[in-house]
Amino acid sequence: MSNKQGKKSTSLATKTSTSTLSTVPATKDLFVIGKREKPKIERPVPWVEKYRPKKVSDIAYQDEVIAVLNKCISGSDFPNLLFYGPPGTGKTSTILAAAHEMFGSDLYRDRVMELNASDERGISVVREKVIKFAQLSAAAKRPDGQPCPHFKLIILDECDSMTKAAQAALRRTMERESKTTRFCLICNYISRIIEPITSRCAKFRFKPLHTDIIEQRLQTICAEENVNCEKDAIVELVKCTDGDMRKAVTFLQSVARVRPNETVTLADVHEITGIIPETVIDQLVQVCHTPSYEKLATTVKNVLCEGYAAHQLIMQLHDYLLEQMSISNEEKAVIFDKIAMVDGCLLDGADEYLQIMDLLCTVMQQFCRS
Ligand SMILES: Nc1ncnc2c1ncn2[C@@H]1O[C@H](COP(=O)(O)OP(=O)(O)OP(=O)(O)O)[C@@H](O)[C@H]1O
Ligand SMILES: [Mg+2]
Numbered sequence: 001m002s003n004k005q006g007k008k009s010t011s012l013a014t015k016t017s018t019s020t021l022s023t024v025p026a027t028k029d030l031f032v033i034g035k036r037e038k039p040k041i042e043r044p045v046p047w048v049e050k051y052r053p054k055k056v057s058d059i060a061y062q063d064e065v066i067a068v069l070n071k072c073i074s075g076s077d078f079p080n081l082l083f084y085g086p087p088g089t090g091k092t093s094t095i096l097a098a099a100h101e102m103f104g105s106d107l108y109r110d111r112v113m114e115l116n117a118s119d120e121r122g123i124s125v126v127r128e129k130v131i132k133f134a135q136l137s138a139a140a141k142r143p144d145g146q147p148c149p150h151f152k153l154i155i156l157d158e159c160d161s162m163t164k165a166a167q168a169a170l171r172r173t174m175e176r177e178s179k180t181t182r183f184c185l186i187c188n189y190i191s192r193i194i195e196p197i198t199s200r201c202a203k204f205r206f207k208p209l210h211t212d213i214i215e216q217r218l219q220t221i222c223a224e225e226n227v228n229c230e231k232d233a234i235v236e237l238v239k240c241t242d243g244d245m246r247k248a249v250t251f252l253q254s255v256a257r258v259r260p261n262e263t264v265t266l267a268d269v270h271e272i273t274g275i276i277p278e279t280v281i282d283q284l285v286q287v288c289h290t291p292s293y294e295k296l297a298t299t300v301k302n303v304l305c306e307g308y309a310a311h312q313l314i315m316q317l318h319d320y321l322l323e324q325m326s327i328s329n330e331e332k333a334v335i336f337d338k339i340a341m342v343d344g345c346l347l348d349g350a351d352e353y354l355q356i357m358d359l360l361c362t363v364m365q366q367f368c369r370s
Helices: 007-018 063-074 091-111 123-135 164-176 211-225 231-239 245-258 266-273 278-289 293-305 310-323 329-347 352-369
Strands: 023-025 042-044 081-084 112-115 152-156 181-187 202-205
Touching: 063 091, 063 202, 081 091, 091 112, 091 152, 091 181, 112 123, 123 152, 123 164, 164 181, 211 231, 211 245, 231 245, 231 266, 245 266, 278 293, 278 310, 278 352, 293 352, 310 329, 310 352, 329 352
Parallel strands: 081 181, 081 202, 112 152, 152 181
Antiparallel strands: 023 042
């Protein structure tokens, strides 16, 4: 693999080019006269990288973003960009694919600089790295004579973790270097980006992916990787991803490894994702209908002994109870209010057993009131 790129873009190039293969031969599979090549070493590549979209058109579900971005790429009016949205929805993939389309692999290292949360991004880095790179001029032609954009691109990934001072230092640079440089800022929480920066960028919101899209993608990957997966196992997998494609693909790779060459079942999915089987939730809710504290305590102890996470349990309880038509809105309001409080306590490190008991006692009170 070519390694002539600079430090940052080398890691990028490695990321994107290895993504085309699941196993990459460490050496060429060739014999050079008089010189024997070393045996081929197969290196596994995570499926999220292998299936990272390589072209902007491969990005699923973000149609509005892609349509506008394609116009920007083909025209000369490429603005500063701000991508925001939940994890695993294609923000980084989109800008990497767009950068490759605009500059081609030859120009990529000269024209694109990526900084992410793993890089130090205080004010000194903005002053030293970003401003220096932004000041370099850029021609509108590739070495082979093909036209290309006349600017360079600075990608500031995960920029919601940049300090406010560093963001402030960017403001002037974005304006001053606008002839030669475009910025693409990427974050999960737009509220953490200072107003003067957001107003200098065209904003693109990435939506959580629809379950059908994730399901389709997982089925394609299963077909490519020869993984046999039961239909309800895929559906369950998709259900717990909250529109995060990265999470879905990572879970799929994990379940496929549990028992290689065997069909992936619903039980495998529960095992890997930590989803609690519906029968367990059902059992907990049923026990709340009988006004026996002892019975409830024993059931909760048994469930927690299985190793299920309390946070997962309250989330699933919430979804389960929400769907129950037999519970009145008033009862739901009291229970969900309690769920929110229990969630906060769990985050603060409260005891799981006591919190679950507290919640289920509230459920029991509501059920046994009538
Ligand atoms: N819209 C999408 N279409 C196809 N694949 C996607 C999409 N979004 C995410 N993926 C898959 O998920 C992986 C992670 O995507 P990406 O790095 O672009 O997410 P992100 O939005 O930048 O997330 P984060 O906010 O956590 O950085 C990709 O490698 C790809 O396999
Ligand atoms: Mg990202």
